[in-house]
Amino acid sequence: MSAASATVPAAEFRWSPAVRGQLGMYCLIAAEAAIFTIFVVAYLFYLGKSLNGPTPREVLHFPVAMTICLLSSSVSIHLAASSLRKGRIGTFAGWWFLTLALGAAFLLGTALEWRHLIYEKRLTIQTNLFGTTYYSLVGLHAFHVVVGLVGLSTVLLLTLLGSVRRQHSQRVDVFALYWHFVDSVWIVVVMVVYVIGR
């Protein structure tokens, strides 16, 4: 091909290969959002349709500490990503570790809540429709937190080994998108399970 160059107006937004990671992550988020939507619809559809107890009102308590942990981890991962963009590896590692700790604390909260429900309230996934939909929806979210924690620990390990540098900030940004998504899904789950559904 002869290089008769087409002049693209400079002001126009150009999709560049640099944004493809972000775009791919947004597409994955769209797919994940569709999956969560189906689980949320099933939860709402089956509200009050259980044939036997326990009911949500009897056993669920608004998870204040867990919610604070997860939502603040969104702030910390944002601060981590922006310090990596400026090349401050030490600050990055600090904020990143905080994110990991907050995520782990959230997961611990889920574990304690489930333990309470299973051993004290006798609610399992087999007990009734509430149990089936509750453990599925919260469990699906918790699974995404676990995947996030695996990612967070991998990056933390690489940081401690000294191989994360400023030029990796784009990849960290892509990962941060995923973590923000997991956090925002939690807002939906909290609203559906602990506010509307109770």
Next chain:
Amino acid sequence: MSTNPITWPEAEVVSRPFVDRLHEWVTTVDHKRLGLMYIFYALIFLVIGGIEAAIMRVQLSAAHNNFVSPQVFNQMFTMHGTTMIFFVAMPLVFGFANYLLPLMLGARDMAFPRLNAFSFWLTAFGGILLYFSFLGGNGLYGAGGAPDVGWFAYAPLTAPTFSPGHSTDFWTLSLLVSGFGSIGTAINIIATILCMRCPGMELRKMPLFAWLNLVMAGMVILAVSPLSAAQIMLLIDRYLGGHFFDTQAGGSAVIWMHFFWIFGHPEVYVLVIPAFAMASEIVPVFSRKPIFGYPVMVAATVCIGFIGMSVWAHHMFTIGMSSNANTFFVLSTMAISVPTGIKIFNWLATMWGGKIEFKAPMLFIVGFLFQFLIAGLTGIMLSIAPFDWQLGNSYFVVAHFHYVIVGGILFAVFGGFYYWFPKMSGKMYDEKLAKIHFCLFFVGFHLTFDFMHIPGLLGMPRRIYTYEPGRGWDAWNLLVTIGVFVQALSVLVFAVNLLWSYLKGNLAGNDPWDAWTLEWSANSPPPAYNFASVPTVKSRRPLWDLKHPEDPDWKYE
């Protein structure tokens, strides 16, 4: 463009041992090889799914026939439907998209080559998992074999009580696995189309093929995910004792139908939009005119994408929804025929006044236009809820959707095969054999699926393994079965043509059709790097500009 010497290091490739070459294909991340693997894989499953269809048709060719048992018949229609949708149609669509998109956009590869390979192997292993059920489906219970719950697997058939053993688990898991593969490929297609275009190729200068595949990929993301979610729920029900679809515990069988068809109907558009994409490339080239109404074509496709997400419950008129729901889905189903009609008129307007060459690709596309129109008309009939109450779950419905999938999609894909075969293999197919293939397939298709409407109108339900004589169904069923064997013969001609042309065919050159999109400027077959230098485009038909510098397109667009 002159016929450049092929840069493929042929002698070198042939001399290497088989294991090395196999290793190269298995570990490849090249979009062309993955595209070809998708296509080969789909063709193998096309034969398997076709054999299953033939077994059903032999069983139904006469009343009180005993060719297979009712149990085997149930397995055959389940496996036939599942195979044809998930392991033939989807891989074909993805194979062509994978192979052609980077070439059409002037890119080196897809946006995420490793994700691409990962998605292919997920799909591949999904298909193997499904067919492993023939061996492993018995499980500990000694029941089952292949899945036999129908391709939409309505609850409570899938409950452990009614599906003991592991046959339904194989079905669920294979669709879950291949579904993740589909989502991965869809992400890749969107990122490739939006981020990897060569300089000058703005969105409104992309080939229509790319535009339509962009819409298809968006629909895959929004439609296949709900199916995956529903499969996860089914697994929870079957393995963990959940109650999602367990009516005994207050669960709902109808919600499975909704979840399945929220996937199931957009899936039809996922498959037919790439067929439209092929038609939109082939019709202009063989009419020697640019496509009529490019912006309207794009708008109509996006419209189909939107409306297509809101018509799913027209599969459920017979289950007794509220009259409001029925009315909504009747109207949305009828509304979708408007953008579809716009597309058909645009192709006709492209052909109008053109210098039409009836080579094999164009023949298949004309067949596609004609048959897709009829399929759309029976679709409008079925969209009317009271009419559907009469004919839902009858052979009329079976005839209707096979008219869409075989008469529409498969005809267009065969057209695409002949159109791009010279690019993919470097050889020209045999035009005479291709025309025989078309004639046989056309006759076989109409013999089968035209006459299949009639027993449906006469009241023959789908999925019955035999029927009483003297209901007026016998002769029609025999004709339908004969048509299947004519189709099988024509597919054999097709396979022979591809194989023989690949081995002994004449060299095709880079641009045998005097076409206008970028893939025809690469070598045939294209080298691993696609383009030696990054192409720059100024219009929708970059090769026209190159061939006609005195009258380029970009002056008018």
